[in-house]
Amino acid sequence: ENTMMIYVFVLMSSMRSLCSQFVRAKGYVKLYAIDGLLSTATTIFFNVLYLVVLKWGINGYMLAMISADTLSTLFLFYVAGLRRYLHIRGLNLSTSREMLRYSIPMIPNSIFWWVNNMASRYMIAYFMGEEYNGLFAVAYKIPTIIVLMSNIFMDAWQMSAVSDSPDKRASFFTRVFLFYQSLICTAASGLILFSKVITMILVSDSFYESWKYIPLLLLSTIFSCMSTFLGSVYMVEKKSMLNFITTGIGAVINVVLNFLFIPIFGVNGAAFATFLSYFVVFVLRVIDTRRFIPMHFHPMRLTFNTLVLLAQAFIMIFEVKGWIFFELILTVLMVVANMSALLATVAQLLLKRRPHPQHHEE
Known part of the structure; x- marks a missing residue:
């Protein structure tokens, strides 16, 4: 009705x-x-x-x-x-065809992105029941903090990406990606460290166990956000079909790995499957987008950040003896490793906002 x-x-x-x-x-x-x-x-x-x-x-x-x-x-x-x-007379068939060529692949792309985000929940409900699906859904709410940060960033970034001159795009994309990945990886590291505390404050006692699924979901969110960032390259170049293909590959991998991992590893198997699917999408886009914009991805820093987050995730999940000490050390390492990139970008923004001195001729 x-x-x-x-x-x-x-x-x-x-x-x-x-x-x-x-x-x-x-x-x-x-x-x-x-x-x-x-x-x-x-x-x-x-x-x-x-x-x-x-x-x-x-x-x-x-x-x-x-x-x-x-x-x-x-x-x-x-x-x-x-x-x-x-202006009705302003309708242009060639422009309309160009818009449709760009837009139509974005529809299945959105569906596949939805599959990547939601497939795990349906399969957890199928294999393990609604109780565990509820815990997984609650755990997913913490990584939305990263998604919120990313959305604010992407709103501003995409306009700059489109308006920037083509000859400067490679260096511009490189600088922005370095700041972006440093920001979200540092935030994720802090959220893993405090995942138990955050869960204790934000959810009821019956859902407290959901903290176990937060670390791997944060990792999957990190690579989802970085994949979305690289989707900006396809947007700038109007290559929406490639956006759709890479997302589709990730969705298929996600579904297959969920079927394999959930019966063996339980809910965290679904979280790990989601992480791997987004990781594959990211790697595919790193390889493919360099054809259009030869940006530098700082592979050493990216590898370091990923390994630190993986170490934090598994130390937290298995509650390794003395885990608080190890988590603190790894979080400090993450902050120290990424602080220079964060501070350099903030300083650059402040310099741009500073008014230029006025020169007066005598």
Whole structure:
């Protein structure tokens, strides 16, 4: 009975996305940010109105989302004057074909990415039952901290990647990737160290056991984020088919390894299968993207970071005697190894923001 409302919800969500991305692409960054704040405020307002005051239940929740997206669409459309860009006579078949060639492979790519993220849960439920699936789902919430950091970074990064001049892209991608992997690996190292404490604070006692699955899920998230970063190369070069192919290979590997590992290793078998699938996607993209942008991946640093995180994961999972000491040492090593890259990028950003001295002629 909610089908029609779902259609309207998807329509208005898509319209808001279209308007906000167009505004962002036109360089109206402040308007884009203001819309984000207003959209959050109106979503909260309509949820309170429809759910708490009027008590409309699930229909109220969907209407709240529809109302907020509709207001956001109208706000962006009129404030940014998007009507100026609507010209029926401006439809161009060659441009439309080019857009479709780019867009259509992104649909199965999104499906395969969903398979990579969700296949483990269905197979854990099948092999081990809903109780373990619930623990796995709770454990997955901690790596979303890394995903949140990555999404904020990628929002800013993708615009820079597209607008940067082709002759400078290799050095630009290299610098950004070095900072990006240093940032998320250091964050993951800290989260592994405090995984027990975080779980104790954030979840109920009945789900405390979920901490055992956090370390390997953090590793899989790291390589998922770095694979997404390299997907930016395909975006810049408009090679969406390669994006789809590499993601598809990862999804197939994930499903196969889940079937093999879960019966033997349990829930952590699923986490390890997910890690390996994302690792394969990352390696494939490292090899392939160099054809388009010959960036340097700093393999020694990347190998060191991966080995440290793997060591932390297994020390934590098996609760090796004196594990706190080993975890602290490895986290400090991770911070020391990556601090120079992080500080260099922060210093560069601060220098760019510093106003240039004014020169006055006498």
